[in-house]
Amino acid sequence: MAEKKRTTKEILQEKLTGGKGIPLYNPEALKRLCQEFEQWRSTMVGEEDRKNWCVTPHTILGSEIPREMLYTPLSNPDFDYMQDLGHSGQEPFTRGIHANMYRGREFTMRQLTGFGGPEETNQRIKFMLAHGGTGINVLFDLPTIQMYDSDDPMSRGQVGMSGVAVDSVEDMDLIFKDIPLDRVTVSLVTHYPSNTAILFPMYLVLAERRGIPWNKLRGSVQNDITLEEVVRSGPEYIPPKDCFRIQCDNIEFIRQNVPLWNFVTYNGYNLREFGTSGVTEMAVALANAIGTLEEMLRRGHEVDWIAERLAFFWSPASDFFEEVARIRAVRRLWYKIMKYRFDTQSPRSMWMRCHVQTSGVSLMREEPLNNIIRAAYHALACVLGGVQSLHVDSYDEAYSVPTEEAALLSLRTQQIIQAETGVTEVVDPLGGSFYVEALTNEIEMRILDEVDEIERIGGYVTALEKGWLHKKIAEYFNNERKMIEKGVIKLVGYNFYKAPVELPPINVFRYPEGVEEKQKARLGKLREKRDIEKVNSALLALEEACKKGENVMPYTLQCARVGCSEGEIFKVFKQAFGLWKPPVFW
């Protein structure tokens, strides 16, 4: 019988015990401090405050971690600077992955863009770049996300909504019109493994057409099974094990052929926004990353070959210090996992690089201008936590896609943090705070505990199949909703300090008209002019590759080259793998 596989937590516990180096506080000083503290507590702190010494902040998407009234060195008596923090750019990377952090490289201002047809989105991208945006972040419309063509009956009425419509390489070409693909970094928000396998090849074919070698392309895709199988609500799903296989196929192919591209962005963001705590968000992403690396090892690859380019995507919500601590905590935990679970020596593999987007569900429809303040605090927490790139949500997002004015304000929010507040001059400014360090420790422990829970179920894909995450989400957000309704979670302008009179309305974005017709016409033209024999044989070859277990991406690439549409390619996946019905709990 095979030996029982040890969990990541067990491995870390074994390798990290007994290794305490040199605690910063000397025992004498701590002893004295302890006496002083007790003295202070009994004389200076009132009875009520002593009784309620620990209070749990109830906040949107919060982790419900109790907080003491005052933090001191006693909160973290074993604090060992070099072992727990290190300097920036140094193991365990708690203080940041680079020594000089934002002095060396500003955070990338990567605002999401995408609505209507490719032409409209191209205009908005140019507008954002012209105003100082430093990265492109393309969001696709509902049919594209769900992998149906614009002329599919299921797509009617939804083309160009919530993102930009893409059916084929032709649309990709229009989105990036006049944009030099070898000189920008592009995040393609292909949430799912399936649509990554379909849409990224379209981008590659576009580069081919423009004569740009793939090794000049920089950017990222998301490619995360969690989004396809848990966070998404859609009419058709392929089974988790096949979805995970496509996730890994994509990673393998992109790593081999597009060396500067980030082939996966473990997306905690959408999961948390769907309804989980900040702890679960990170635990799930780490469990998925661990599963991916195990699969890559099984496929015969070196850990570092993959790990050096892994990236994460987090959602910062309203509990300010929790958000700062969370990013620091997961950075240290990722380092430990890479170093001790996967035995890597490469610092790059130990770097938890991340993009963040301020929380969308925290935004209120009531008094929408308040959302500007909320998003600014979310963004500031991220910068204090040391993230690599940032999107700030717009105040009007509880109404529609942001107007140009609102999108610009989001970019300005980032620019003000970056240029006016001075916070980027000092690396990890909150490092060493008794409070932030204690919270960082607590959150790291909680994330590892949840990773352990997932691994004990049998790993991430098994946990998905069994509905563990689906259930957890339902419990979390139902509870959160109740706390909001009871006013336990306070939301200014909604259930707390409600305005007695209705405020004047804000401008709201209207979708451009006629996008669906234009998309259909362009797709119709493509269907006419393409070589149908080549199309059919590319689709057939893809189906065989799916069934034989070959990497799917060379085949989806061929499909893109000969003019297959997204819907046609997804249909092959559905035929080859069959459909899966995800569990719904409520």
Add this chain to the structure above:
Amino acid sequence: MSIPGVNVEPARRLERKMAAQIKVLLSKLGLDVHNRGLITVANELRDAGMEVIYIGNSFPKEIIKTAIQEDVDVVGVSSLGGAHLTLGGELIEMAKKEGLKERLALVIGGVFPPADGTKLKEIGFDGIFMPGATREEIVTSIRQIVSVKMDRPP
């Protein structure tokens, strides 16, 4: 016109009516990916004593078909992706065609520009719920709409 399914289990329908248990069908409208809100509503309506069927993503034709088969009192759809007017309009048309508009409460929730709330009312939705609608508002409003439609006390 005879509508298949409408009169199935008349006894059960009457029983439900007597017990004032409202039966609700909930669906995500079209391809919209955001279902957190609707699942929350499903939970709340169930907690409020209603019988709830949640079918995930569906389209007007299938939604109406299921509404007939399941003999529900309320159809609630959710749209955060922008298709509230197009697919929402289709849903209302479909309900009218099947002669259900008079006895079925049709409600919609999601993210829309404020002006569209009025439009949704005009095209025939009985209840419109924007972000921020409370459990209380949703439950009370559905009970009222149903009581008017079915001519029974809320």
